[in-house]
Structures are given as structure tokens and as C-alpha cells.
Amino acid sequence: MMPPLTTVPVLALELSVPIACDPGRDCFVQNYVDIDPGKTVLTVDCGQASYDSHKGTDFRVLNTKVEKDVLAAAPGRVKALRQDMPDRLVRTKEDRAAVRDKECGNGLVIIHGDGWETQYCHMRQGTLSVSVGDEVERGQPLGKVGFSGLAAFPHVHLSVRKDGKTVDPFLGTAEKSAERVAACAATETATLPGGSLWDGEASGLLQDAGGALVETGFAGKPVKSLDLETDSKVPPASNAPALVFFARLINLKKGDRVALELVGPEGTIAVSDGKPLESNKAQWVTFAGRKTPQGGWPKGTYSGEAVLWRDGNALMRRSTRFELDN
Template identity: 35%
Template structure:
């Protein structure tokens, strides 16, 4: 990250060295922050991971007593469901007023798991921006889309000023923006800076922390659903599959698929497929292992005489402990006149 456009692309060492995760007790809450992305959570973006409050290695605990974090995860990940959504553009915005003190905008949007990934030594954040808010508070915005950064060092920003767009640069394997809040040299949880390394959590309510309006804790759920003429693979879905408004009567098959995040052992995914004459079929599957992302599909081969004209509806439901946590509904139409 640079202080000028011609900088070689490394973050300034004091800003991006490995930092301790423990937060000082009784930390002054002299900052209030807004949502750092210009999107609607639960509709066109979502939170993939929260801050890990448990300092013990190998043990994960988020602020809601769950495990929606990686071990040592020192921020909040705001994600979009597909590369198509990333390419359409979702703005990353300043969470509070301040001054830009560093930025980088030169790294490609390539999965860090890919053989084509660049050297990431010292550049895990990828393209990003750091804003100083005074009083020892700083925010950092990582994995921004190449070419999207719109600010420079020394620039004053207001809450809501566009900084760049969600991308997949640096150490990222899905399109998202990693948001970090720091007080001095400490990474802290915006849902409760004083509790950042205490292991404290709340089962009942989403903590307010330093948010003006705290984003809700969503423990997983469906990101996308659609119809296809085959069972898609996860790479196709991550690219951004779109269900056609119309499906030909002689298509090879009709498959309803659902793509979800943060699946846990014992979760159920139910797929219900209906057509002009009622229910065509349904399928329920229980997860045998936890999965950060999961794709399930169910459908039928095309009848000999083809599909009847009319509307076909796919409903995908994600349940946990018997309770519905998410659902997606998708429709396609076979054109023609009903017999």
C-alpha cells in the first residue's frame, strides 16, 4: 500500500506488521462507525466471517458464541456471492471521517489458492486503504478490486466516502472486503473492543459495540438459488449463474440448486420443485460435516413429451436445529399455451 501512485506496493511497516489481538481493558469508545460497504446485507452482500474473540490457538469463538470466524481472524469479512457480483461493482466506503494514510492498487483479483496467484509476501491485504480517524483509531479495508481505489494519501474523507470496491486481491479465495478496526497497535472487534480477546460472547442479542447500527449476526444461510439444465459445479455458481426467465420445453433437465455459506454438521437443505400441476418432487439432505460454502441440487430429467407450459418454482430452505435460517425462491417459465 502506498503513499503515492508510484509506490512499489508494500504497506508501510508500522501499519501492517503482525499485531497483537488482545485489547486493553476499559478501552475508550470514542469512535462510531457506519457500515463500510454500500450494499444491503442479506440481499446483495453478507458477512462471511466475524472477529475471533478467543486468543487460544486452534479455538474459534465469535461475538455470538458461534464459530463464524477463522482462528485468529482479526476483522469482519463483507462478501458478495459471486464473481459476477464483484464485477458489477460494490462500493467500499469509509466507516468514519478521517484521513487516508496508505493505499495500494496494483494487485490482480486472483484467488490465492490458484496457481496464478502472485507473490503475497508482505501483501496479504492485497489492494486496500487505511484511514486514520484520530484518537488512535484506524480502519483498514483489504482485498479491493484492482483499479477501483479512488483515494490517495493525505485525502480527507467523510463517513460514506467511496474508497474502492469489493474484490479478491491479496490472500483471498472469494470476493470480499476484510474490514479491520485498530486502536493503537491492537486489532479490536467493532462489536465490542473491550471484549476482543476475552472470549466473552452473547447468545441473545447482537452487541452494539462501536457501530452506529450494528449489522445483524447471521450464522449462515443461502446466498443464491437457481434453475439449470444440469447439476452445476461450485466453480460455475461462484462465477455467477443466472436463471433464464424462460426455459425451453425440450431442455435436457430441470435442476433446482442452492448455494449456501457456513453450513454446520446436522444442518438440513430442503429443495422443493413445483410446476403448473403442483409438486414435482422434493429432497432433504442432512450435512455430515461443516462446510464454509456448500452447493446442493435436485431435479428431474425432461419427460418424453417435454415440460408442460407454465411456471416452475424452486424453493430451497436451509434449517439448523429444526429451525429455518434461510430460504431462496426462484422461478422460470416454459413458454406456450397450457393444454
């Protein structure tokens, strides 16, 4: 039988970000808790940056080659863990079937006292650095971000529970979910209530719910989402099949438009105004470019700019460049 926790039981848990990264720069919140008990997807911001019955907050990194520490979001004791499942991105029905009843993949559960517990999922195989019964401190590394279990992208999924009930950390109690659903039904811009469990300003972690431009770059041929998730794109080169500038975004809304411009040392190479999206998109990859001309691309500076347009306004933009010297 385990000895009692030495941490003081708390009436309200205080959480820090469960990943060693700079949110909004090299990690992003892909999915939030679905607070609607029915088939409708609804998140705390009255949006839909989630999927049906999702019970946690997903902090994603750019690709499967990125290794970031998963951190304890609060002090407590390790209750259970698993770390023997392989890392692989789920792409098919067969992939989903292979992880049935083990959708969390590699991860652990930490108890914090007074009925609170947190669960960490999809960690990298063989990287967990704690054992059942260990007491951990806030911010202590627990292992690495991975893509085990039911994971279509590399991330750590953080679930929060109080007395066995799922708690959205942006709301603070399970009971507030029903209140929030009613508030969102009354108005699409309901004021966010107080009571967040995050130890910093919660609004910063909610920004990605409204869309985020997570990556821009260059490649030597058209790119697909899987190329970027696995960091396996063809690099740009003077004699590559083509030169493209790409942008990857998350949590886009119906009607959004992504404009791209690619410029080389001799002027504009490609421009795309982008078509308005016909539906919401959890992830979206777009690119603009041209086939390589005879003789290859000239040496010099190449730049690209991506702009996310929403309701006639430039919501966000990012520029990047590279030097072609081969």
C-alpha cells in the first residue's frame, strides 16, 4: 500500500504547461477539451478546435524528429504508467485498430491529492524517466513528447480529472462545462469565466484555438502534410524538381484564405491568393511555386510570405528566407 502523499491536498489544482517549449513559437495547442456532452463539438472559447469526446488539451510540436521534455504540470505521485508502445502516426483504420483500448499510448497518471489527477499521453517509447510510486515536482521532466497510441501528430495530451470527472483546465471544475455550453449557445462570443487552473494567463494558451500559422518554409517539390509531420520534405536546391514556399496552419475556420508569395533574386516566382475554405480545417498545408527552369535556380536570397486572411482582415502573417548557394 502506498504511503500518503507528502504534498498538501488542494481544493483547486494549479497547472503549468506540460511541455518544455515556447508556446506559440515551437509548440502549439492543436485540440482542446470538447465540453459538449452530445455529438456537437464545442470548446471553451465557443469554437470547435477539438473533436467529439476529446477529454484533454493537446500540445503539439512541429514534427516527429523534435524531442521535447514532457513536464509534470503539478507536484504529486506517479499512480500508473506505460512505455512499451511503438511510436507511429495513425493514418488508417488498421492503425486505429492496432491501438484499440490503448489509445493513450505511452504515458502516466499522477495523483495530486483531494481527488485530483493528471494524465499524460502519446509519449515517446522508452523515454519515461519515472516509476510508479515516485513523487514528482512541478516542472520535473517525465519523458519525451512522442506519437504513440492514437496520435496523428507528435504531441502530449494532458487530461485533468477531479474525483474521476474530466475537468477543462480553462474552466476549473467539471460543473462549469454545462454552464459554458449554455453561455456559448446564447452568444458566440461569451466572456470567458474565471477559475482557470493554469498558473499563467490562460488567454495565451487559447490563442491557437482561433488559428495558428505553425510553420513556413521551402522545399524542392510540392509538400504534403505527412512530409512536414515527419520532416521528410525534399530540401530546396538549384537542380531540385521545383521550388515551393509552403505554409502549415491549424484550427482554420470556414471562409479563411491563405495568401502566399515566393520571391527570388530575380523577382517574383509565384503568387497565390488562396481560395476561401469551404469548411473548418484542423490542419492545413498550402504552397506556391514553380518547376525548376533549365539551368537551375540562380544563387541568392529567396523569401516567402504567408498571410492568413479572415473576414477581410490579415489575421496573421509570417515571412522567411533562405540563401541558395549550390
